[in-house]
Amino acid sequence: MWKINFKLFFKLLIFFPLIFYFGKRSYLAYDEGFYALQARWILEKGNWTIPLWWGDFILDRTIGIQFLIAKSQEIFGENLFAAYLPTTISSIVMLIITYKLHEELIDKKFAIASPLILSTTFLWFDYSHLATQDLIYSCLVTIGIFSIVKTNSKKELVYISLFGLWIGLAFMMKTFLVAIPITSLFPYLIKKKFIFASKYFWLGLIIGFIPFILWTTSINTFLDKNIIFHLLDKFSNLSKENTFTNPFYYYLWNIPVTFLPWSIFSIIGLVHGLKSKNSEGFILFYFPLILIILISSFSSKTPYYPLQISSIISLNAFIGIKYLIEEKRFKFIFIFISSRIIPLFLFSVIFIYIFVFKAGMNFNIKENIFLISGLVLFALAWNFIKNTQSTSTLISILIIGPYLMTSCFLQSGLFTDRSRELRETMENISSLKTINSRIIKVDKSSFINTVSHSKIIRIALLTPNLGEGIESINSLKTSELAWSILPKEDQKKDTSYEIIYENKVIFPWKLIKKI
Secondary structure, X not given: OHHHHHXXXXXXXXXXXXXXXXXXXXXXXXXXXHHHHHHHHHHHHOOOOOOEEOOEEOOXXXXXXXXXXXXXXXXXXXXXXXXXXXXXXXXXXHHHHHHHHHHHHOOOOOOOHHHHHHHOOHHHHHHOOOOOXXXXXXXXXXXXXXXXXXXXXXOHHHHHHHHHHHHHHHHXXXXXXXXXXXXXXXXXXHHOHHHHHOHHHHHXXXXXHHHHHXXXXXXXXXXXXXXXXXXXXXXXXXXXXXXXXXXXXXXXHHHHHHOOOOHHHHHXXXXXXXXXXXXXXXXXXXXXXXXXXXXXXXOEOOOOHHHHHHHHHHHHHHHHHHHHHXXXXXXXXXXXXHHHHHHHHHHHHHHHHHHHHHHHOOOOHHHHHHHHHHHHXXXXXXXXXXXXXXXXXXXXXXXXXXXXXXXXXXXXXXXXXXXXXXXXXXXXXXXXXXXXXXXXXXXXXXXXXXXHHHHHHHHHHOOOOEEEEEOOHHHOXXXXXXXXXXXHHHHHHOOOEEEEEOOOOOOOOEEEEEO
């Protein structure tokens, strides 16, 4: 018993440097800053029903992720670690489910490889350190896949219930987007049609939708029409041409790029899955292929939509690696590229970065050290790949390279302290004697474009005593402070405002005071 527990603890410990970062953090504006600010208003105003934005109702989405962030901060304190906790927990669960899927769809040998591949995939690693609903939603989809695979096990009724449960919870996160993975599972569901005849599926489905039902019941009392129509409006807008519209072939290049460094292996594994005529082939090949076709048909295309198939892509990457190693006609060229071409390419990237781009990048010493160290460790690890090594040894070395690089990237702060300059500037502003813990309002008339809006989201989150949004600075009273753009022509005309602070980091925003 102790031996088994120690092994489990060791396996979880491996992922520690890929998941946890205890240094200073800062938000991106979209989308995590948006949700974090709404969560802040939930706690300040005690309104757990309606998503707010500077006092206005935002009815194009549920309150799922904002609720989770606010509840986490209510329990563990209003800090950034608590804000990221829902995503962190989902990341851990998704890694565990990927491990279990490896055991079910491939074999129990070396099952730790697939979650390690997943955790070092750029897209998954990036979003596992964002306070958004995307990783949580993808975790729920992965649970749904695992539950349907396990419906023939001894605990069949439990997994049938779980397959119903995840649908409702996922709907609370991403509403109608849940139809895409369900439709993509359709070929497999035909074989498993007995699920829909089970009362346990419908019980799980009802339980899963309880959070959404309670929320809609609460919010509808404040609205002129049912919230479902507002959500449908958002879905309709996304399905038409908009700022996220991309051509049909968008994911043909985007997925290989965002799933680096495992993309090529995943494609090989995907093709290999086509040959499988059993249930594994349905999950490993048809499910991701159908899902990619569906999201390619949708007008709005974003890099994070494929995140819901990241576990399956990781499994395919392992299959691709194993195939290249065991297939004699490909092994030599595979070893040569991995041990010679890739390290040479990485060292070239390091050289070019140090002597060409480093001076133009605004990275500090810590960020540069970890960035360069990560690339060097990756190159050195793969340089140790030899043709004489066993399959398990080769797979281990292949994973160690990206593992060391990704660990260094996380500890650099590049994926956690994403607005470092702004955070440091706001720390200086907060220490000014003229501020002295005073409330700072926000001039909503200065939301003139996406640049100014993005900047004020991050500024607001870093403002210790954030006040309400005001329609214009004319409503300020004497000695009150506010964030405003305050164009130069207005400064010349109106001398009743004093600029307390401005610089290029918070530009175009200025901290002003009514005289």
